[in-house]
Amino acid sequence: MGDQYRDTGWIGITLTLTILAFIYYNIRRASGGKDLFIRRISGLNALDEAVGRAAEMGRPVLMVPGLSGLTAQTMQALNIFTYVTRIAARFANPILLCCPDAAVYTVGQEIIRDVYQSEGLADRYDPDSVRFISDRQFAFAAGVSGLILREQAAATFFMGDFYAESLIFAETANGVGAIQVASSTEATQTPFFIAACDYVLIGDEFYAASAYLTRQPVLTGSLVGQDWSKLLVIFMLILGTILTTFEQRGMTDTEWKEGKWQTIEGGPRWKTFEDTTVSRWFNPSPEKIKIDRPKEEAPAAPAEAGQ
Amino acid sequence: MIPFAQIRTDFWTDLPGSSSANLKIIVGLLVGIGVIFALLRMSTQFRRPLIVGSTFIAGLYYILLWLWPKPIDRDPGEVATNPVEGLGFWLEDANPAVSQVRNIIAAFLIGLGVYSLLRIHVGKIAKQQKDWGFSLVLLVSMFGMAGVGFADWASRQGPEGAKLDNQANWGAINYVQDFLFDGLLQQMDAAMFSLIAFYILSAAYRAFRARSVEATILLGTAMILMLSLLGGISYLSDQAIEKMGGTDPNAFINNFRLTELAGWIQNSVQVASIRGLQFGIGIGLLALALRLWLSLEKMGNA
Numbered sequence: 272m273g274d275q276y277r278d279t280g281w282i283g284i285t286l287t288l289t290i291l292a293f294i295y296y297n298i299r300r301a302s303g304g305k306d307l308f309i310r311r312i313s314g315l316n317a318l319d320e321a322v323g324r325a326a327e328m329g330r331p332v333l334m335v336p337g338l339s340g341l342t343a344q345t346m347q348a349l350n351i352f353t354y355v356t357r358i359a360a361r362f363a364n365p366i367l368l369c370c371p372d373a374a375v376y377t378v379g380q381e382i383i384r385d386v387y388q389s390e391g392l393a394d395r396y397d398p399d400s401v402r403f404i405s406d407r408q409f410a411f412a413a414g415v416s417g418l419i420l421r422e423q424a425a426a427t428f429f430m431g432d433f434y435a436e437s438l439i440f441a442e443t444a445n446g447v448g449a450i451q452v453a454s455s456t457e458a459t460q461t462p463f464f465i466a467a468c469d470y471v472l473i474g475d476e477f478y479a480a481s482a483y484l485t486r487q488p489v490l491t492g493s494l495v496g497q498d499w500s501k502l503l504v505i506f507m508l509i510l511g512t513i514l515t516t517f518e519q520r521g522m523t524d525t526e527w528k529e530g531k532w533q534t535i536e537g538g539p540r541w542k543t544f545e546d547t548t549v550s551r552w553f554n555p556s557p558e559k560i561k562i563d564r565p566k567e568e569a570p571a572a573p574a575e576a577g578q
Numbered sequence: 579m580i581p582f583a584q585i586r587t588d589f590w591t592d593l594p595g596s597s598s599a600n601l602k603i604i605v606g607l608l609v610g611i612g613v614i615f616a617l618l619r620m621s622t623q624f625r626r627p628l629i630v631g632s633t634f635i636a637g638l639y640y641i642l643l644w645l646w647p648k649p650i651d652r653d654p655g656e657v658a659t660n661p662v663e664g665l666g667f668w669l670e671d672a673n674p675a676v677s678q679v680r681n682i683i684a685a686f687l688i689g690l691g692v693y694s695l696l697r698i699h700v701g702k703i704a705k706q707q708k709d710w711g712f713s714l715v716l717l718v719s720m721f722g723m724a725g726v727g728f729a730d731w732a733s734r735q736g737p738e739g740a741k742l743d744n745q746a747n748w749g750a751i752n753y754v755q756d757f758l759f760d761g762l763l764q765q766m767d768a769a770m771f772s773l774i775a776f777y778i779l780s781a782a783y784r785a786f787r788a789r790s791v792e793a794t795i796l797l798g799t800a801m802i803l804m805l806s807l808l809g810g811i812s813y814l815s816d817q818a819i820e821k822m823g824g825t826d827p828n829a830f831i832n833n834f835r836l837t838e839l840a841g842w843i844q845n846s847v848q849v850a851s852i853r854g855l856q857f858g859i860g861i862g863l864l865a866l867a868l869r870l871w872l873s874l875e876k877m878g879n880a
Contacts (some may be wrong), residue, residue, distance in 0.1 A: 272647060272650075273649070273666065274649065343866045343867050346866070374687045376691055403694040408767070409767040409771060410766075413766075435774060438774055442781060456859055456863075458856065466782060467777075467785075474862075475855075475859055493869060494865075497862060501861060564657060566657065567656070
């Protein structure tokens with residue numbers, strides 16, 4: 272048994288594997304031709320409207336995939352931007368993808384070029400439409416704000432990891448009258464986007480976006496798997512609430528200490544959350560196990576001068 | 579004197595400057611450049627399986643690091659007692675080296691970022707397009723900062739470099755670096771950050787207008803929280819409500835003190851909502867990671 276499986280450590284891992292199994296099973300199910308239902312998301316309906324409006328005005332569409340490097344969130348943002356770029360390419364609308372990281376810039380360039388090629392519009396692809404701005408937070412904020420003002424962007428898409436710069440982008444774009452669709456995986460920035468943008472994808476809607484837009488079986492299956500996982504989480508929450516509520520009543524004279532139940536010194540006390548089964552499930556005992564192993568032989572020390 | 583032999587080395591850890599470390603660096607560099615050239619010349623048909631394979635292997639390493647039984651109570655220099663433990667030791671030892679791979683790739687890619695800036699701004703200056711002066715400022719700043727930064731770093735190397743910890747020993751280049759970084763860059767960052775205060779005000783003005791039921795609820799909630807943070811107002815309102823409750827400290831009306839309401843909104847409504855969002859985000863991230871690892875995602879040409 273490994274360190275991570277000791278005591279109740281295996282419960283968290285089993286839950287994560289169960290969620291992964293749900294997602295993978297539904298991906299296989301959807302790939303096999305099963306028609307799966309996805310509800311409407313209003314923020315995503317606005318994508319076409321925003322690009323269409325930019326095309327009418329003849330002004331560019333500006334996209335920012337967050338402030339992080341090449342993370343899963345950035346990849347998801349780029350995934351949504353492929354859809355935006357495809358519509359913009361069909362309308363011959365200029366686009367600008369502003370990158371805060373050289374790796375994102377490289378991947379973004381490849382993806383955007385692929386979109387134009389797959390649409391048969393390779394001649395419309397402008398390599399300068401994907402730009403590396405700066406990897407410093409506020410230098411990036413200043414650079415993107417400057418581009419929004421100079422190019423008079425008609426539609427802006429801010430999706431991915433955003434921090435303090437989120438409101439600088441959103442308010443600058445609002446200042447030039449751009450229609451804005453935004454989403455941040457940072458819960459602290461979502462209120463800023465809600466206050467300043469026209470449409471906001473909240474929480475996991477960001478991850479659902481590509482499934483809704485492309486209707487690829489892999490993505491819709493994955494989304495249904497996510498819904499199954501959320502049902503599992505809801506069931507766990509209800510079970511945990513009931514168990515904890517009933518267990519936490521009354522007094523106790525024993526507590527879990529150093530890997531075993533021990534009598535509390537100084538008499539009984541009121542039960543706390545740490546005394547409940549749910550707490551034990553997700554907080555494995557910190558008890559240390561001693562294992563004696565042979566030591567490897569140390570290499571011979573270099574001979575001292577003169578010896 | 580501590581002999582070098584006491585420093586533990588394995589395949590992943592070598593003594594800096596040793597011939598085996600230098601050989602590994604040269605071989606690694608050649609293999610890296612070879613792989614990049616091979617990928618560039620390869621047709622998409624052959625490139626895809628290679629990328630899918632390397633993504634799978636890279637992901638598999640971290641999956642194994644998470645799932646494979648981790649060694650219990652491991653001390654430096656200990657030998658594994660069975661093959662399961664042996665693989666656990668190997669995975670643990672390889673982690674620092676594997677984590678460095680991402681940093682090395684990022685270092686290569688920063689060159690591409692600089693190339694992007696040069697292509698756009700040199701072109702703009704050459705054609706004297708609108709606002710080309712700003713492009714010139716950008717390029718001069720970029721190369722100036724890099725040059726001065728490198729010269730400052732070089733002056734701090736070696737035994738003489740330690741003396742520069744004391745500002746009295748600084749030379750001209752150290753003062754220039756200090757002026758450019760602390761005197762200009764940091765101040766400009768702070769100026770950009772301070773703009774947020776004004777943007778919050780203008781965004782709040784638009785958001786907090788009672789145009790609909792939802793906006794009115796938002797306005798009411800925000801007012802309670804903002805007023806609860808104003809010491810004078812929260813004190814006076816709490817006192818007024820406590821008077822209504824009379825001498826009973828557990829009076830029901832005491833639950834409606836401004837500070838109690840603000841605490842309830844933050845701890846019961848806000849925390850619950852954010853946790854709900856975080857569950858969804860976590861599960862979505864897990865699904866995306868699985869799709870990326872198994873290369874099920876089709877991006878640009880979907």
